[in-house]
Amino acid sequence: MATRSYADAVEKLNSLQSNAATLEALRATGGRMNDLALPEMIEFLERIGYTTADLNRLNVVHVTGTKGKGSTCAFVDSIIRHTKPDWKVGLYTSPHLVAVRERIRINGVPISEEEFAKYFYDVWDRLEQNDKVDATILEVGVGGMYDSTNIVPKPVVTGISALGYDHVNVLGKTLKEIGYQKGGIYKPGVAALTVEQPKEGLESLRLRASEREASEFLIVPPVPGLSEIRLGLSGAHQYHNAALAVHLSRKFFEAKEGTKASETLTPTEIKALESTRWPGRCQTVIDPKYPQTTWFLDGAHTTESLDCCIRWFVSPHVALRHPKSSHPPRVLIFNCTSGRSGxxxxxxMLARAAEQLKLHHSDENALELFDHVIFCTNVTYSSGHFKGDLDSRSIPANELKELKTQHELADAWHSLVPDFPKENIHVLPSVEHAIHVVRSQPEPVDVLVAGSLHLVGGVIEVAGLSDVAL
Structure with a gap:
């Protein structure tokens, strides 16, 4: 009889991934295959004994956006858990960093391998129902209207974080079209929230809220006192996500319990915002085995999110915390997915670094910010294999073998920084190779990992950071 372990469950889950050929076919159709996502999800739901109406019992806070939606979910999760410590609160997000079970958290903790395997096979075998939770924060995977999470008929409240111009360039859509797609999570009789957006995107969201008959459309106002607290998530951009989270949480409690919102932040909200943790986003980690190695982890993968990453990294409490004459060597580990403009x-990134150095009155040269740059694939191990949870079948095999993207990045870096020592530009086939280069540097050393959440997850796995980073 076949085993039913966590590893077996992950292997079966990986078998459902779209491969490179399928994704290319999807691009060729202009994305029309996405129209099938919701009918398929409804069919899958019915096959395991549920209807979409059952999902309303999860009390969903549904969140989408181009950037910041995961952080917003983390803030909402923390606020609700701190406000209702006796509740069971579910959080579903994507993607994961190291283990797929990170996507499903109950009361802030990823479900165990044993729980994941058990419930995975319950679903796989179309068996009995699972227990419900008191609140669910649900992050959209991609888009909004046709995302698989958009089968909840009546969430408690919906929210849209910042829309980004990067998706305009990558997807070939206007900001109006992207806003229209994201606004697909708005529902009849449900409050529709968003942050300040570019005019074209905001008009589209307002139209969608009207078309979808939302109970109200709210551009969340500033939260008094928010700027005065130190959030648990680093980066100036997180204050926008935190503001959206505060208003989402207040709308949730207003709808479920008739609670009137406070005019100022409550002590519980302050504690929740300060306590929020979300790995791989502007995260500083001291290496437990090499305590003089500091990892700066940010899965930023768009121009706008990388802009936020550099603003965080090139700041007095991160890269500039040491005087120029005595700062430790800095290493950049970077990768980006095929199709993105490396x-x-x-x-x-270099332009933003120069602006930040000037802003902080540093006499450092942005072109000399890093001593080594490493461009590697997201393949986990030097053997050429992925950790099961990090397996990606969407990258063409020949592209991985030839390191096409990585060589393009190295050429771009040499063009941008022509005086950079060639021997310090590394093109490597795996995350494990990259870690070997870092380990070969004399300590202390600072390492910025950016460009891909999958890359960050691979670094956490190979460098042995899970216990302190996740």
Missing amino acids: PTFLGS
Whole structure:
């Protein structure tokens, strides 16, 4: 009889991934295959004994956006748990960093391997129902209207974080079209929230809220006192996500319990916002085995999110915390997915670094910010294999073998920083190779990992950071 372990469950889950050929076919259709996602999800739901109406019992806070939606979910999760410590609160997000079970958290903790395997096979075998939770924070995977999470008929409240111009460039859509797609999570009779957006995107969201008959459309106002507290998530951009989270949480409690919102932050909200943790986003980690190695982890993968990453990294409490004469060597580990503009990313990062150095009155040269740069694939191990949870079948095998993207990044870096020592530009086939280069540097050393959440997850796995980072 076949085993039914966590590893077996992950293997079966990986078998459902779209491969590179399928994704290419999807691009060729202009994305029309996405129209099938919701009918398929409804069919799957019915096959395991549920209807979409059953999902309303989860008391869903549904969140989408181009950037910041995961952080917003983390803040909402923390606020609700701190406000209702006796509740069971579910959090569903994607993607994961190291283990797929991170996507499903109950009261802030990823479900165990044993629980994941048990419930996975319950679903796989179309068996009995699972227990419900008191509140669920549900992050959209991609888009909104046709995302698989958008089968909840009546969430308690819906929210949209910042829309980004990067998706305009990558997807070939206007900001109006992207706003229209994201606004698909708005529902009849449900409050529709968003943050300040570019005019074109905001008009689209307002139209969608009207079309979808939302109970109200709210551009969340500033939260008095929010700027005065130190959030649990680093980066100036997190204050926008935190503001959205506060208003989402207040709308949730207003709808479920008739609670009137406070005019100022409550002590519980302050504690929740300060206590929020979300790995791989502007995260500083001291290496437990090499305590003089500091990892700066940010899965930023768009021009706008990388801009936030560099603003965080090139700041007095991170890269500039040491005087220029005595700062430790700095290493950049970077990768980006096929189809994204690596040269544009790197050029934008250097330009932003120069602005930040000037802003903080540093006499450092942005072109000399890093002593080594490493461009590696997201393949986990030097053997050429992925950790099961990090397996990606969406990258063409020949592209991985030839390191096409990584060589393009290295060429771009050399073009942008022509005087950078060639021997310090590393093109490597795996995350494990990259870790070997870092380990070979004399300590202390600072390492910025950016460009891909999967890359960050691979670094956490190979460098042995899970216990302190997750």
